[in-house]
Amino acid sequence: MESEIAVRRLAALAQPSRLAVFRLLVKAGPDGMAAGEIARALDIAPNTLSAQLNLLSQAGLVRQRRDGRSLIYSVEFETMSALLLYLMEDCCLGHSEICTPVVEAAARGACCPTPQESLS
Structure with missing residues (x-):
């Protein structure tokens, strides 16, 4: 990934409302959410939400x-993964303890709970 692309993606997340929208959509998974649901869940005015979603x-x-009649929004999980990999690409410089928490979380599936874990 080119650094300009990474910067553009990070800049899109560098605002509280947009970050909240993105995190909500990550939780919603591949099925996504309707714009109205997002607006209600985050108490964001529809026109403001539209601008936030447009930037994302x-x-x-x-x-x-x-x-x-609904617009459904979902995260581009491949893009999110590529950005995370880009950020961690040169991680640690021989100090594996720095990345260990992230690696362990990914290994145990902490970022992707099973359907039963989601219900509890």
Whole structure:
């Protein structure tokens, strides 16, 4: 990944409302959420939400699809993974303890709970 692309994606997340939208959509998973649901869940005005989603879309972090009259937004998980890998690409310089918490979390699936874990 080129650094300009990484900077654009990080800049899109560098605002509290956009970060909250992105994190909510990460939790929603591949099915995503309707714009109205996002607005209600985060108490964001629809026009403000539209602008936030537009910036996240332009950065390649979210996508939209139409389902009847609703616009459904979901995270571009490949893009998110690529950004995280880019950030950790040169991690540690021989100090594996720095990255150990991240590696351990990924290994145990902490970022991706099973359906039963999600219900508890």
